[in-house]
Amino acid sequence: MSEPGPELEIVHLLRKVTVEFGLRQAEFAALHHMHSTDVRALICLLDAERAGTDATAGWLGAQLGLNSAGTTAVIDRLERLGHLTRTRDPRDRRRVLLAVDDRAVELGWAFFGPLIENTVAVLRDFDESETAAVRRFLYAAHRAVTSIP
Amino acid sequence: MSEPGPELEIVHLLRKVTVEFGLRQAEFAALHHMHSTDVRALICLLDAERAGTDATAGWLGAQLGLNSAGTTAVIDRLERLGHLTRTRDPRDRRRVLLAVDDRAVELGWAFFGPLIENTVAVLRDFDESETAAVRRFLYAAHRAVTSIP
DNA sequence: GTCCATTGTCTCGCCGAGCGAGATAATATG
């Protein structure tokens, strides 16, 4: 190992971003009397909403890598804080649908908004081929990190 | 919110990568009877080693966002598993220097190696301006996510 | 229809990660 390699630097950079981002999440969590997992849960739920998927308890648990007991606990906490609403699915009454409260979204923007804005700002100075390169790289990284073989 | 914006897609992509990467870390941790924090600790220590910084217990705690008690616990666990060695700093005998065992590095490579390789592979097809763009973007993201104001 | 396997969520009891408070030892500063 420890072959320097110009490409490896980029991977290390990417990893550093993930590490630091994790710390920011933890700060946000502490600030609003939550835990990292709760924040990750909210993020997953917002992603689902954006994608038009309906988010059930089981689905959320899978996203977070929790078992059902842990998942119930996360949802309980978020519901108690008013960041979340449980609704039994009328089509399949075993399932519980989860909806993020608007207030929670606002809190998230207040904290992560500037951070996102700063990141996005750089992209505005990029030309077409450069943004394409970034997108292509991130897709590759996502695929690499998603495939489990 | 929910202004689509072509740049935002990239940020979401980046965030997805961080989320998935977190899950892979958790899998690696479980596989080797560790916890996510322990893996993050090892990563931080390897970064320090690569950078030539010497890693003390307190420094590690700061990187992980843990207090001293929690930090001691992490180090205890890693030492018990043989992934780590404690050494009292001869220059300042209050400090404890941490060194990652080679065996732990091998385990990490076995798991994350292919994942890194897949990511790096894409970069090989990139021309100079494209890799530069990726690097520039990641630097910006890192800066955005590191500044705490 | 009636049974039964399956699926989705929740309850209970326990383990242990991480915290706060404070002890201890080594180093600086007067």
Place this chain on the structure above:
DNA sequence: CATATTATCTCGCTCGGCGAGACAATGGAC
């Protein structure tokens, strides 16, 4: 040499997350 400061560790506790299993709704097979 006394005292403040720094770095790490110990103790006791809280509570997130797990395994096991309960319970309800669903979808077959017959």
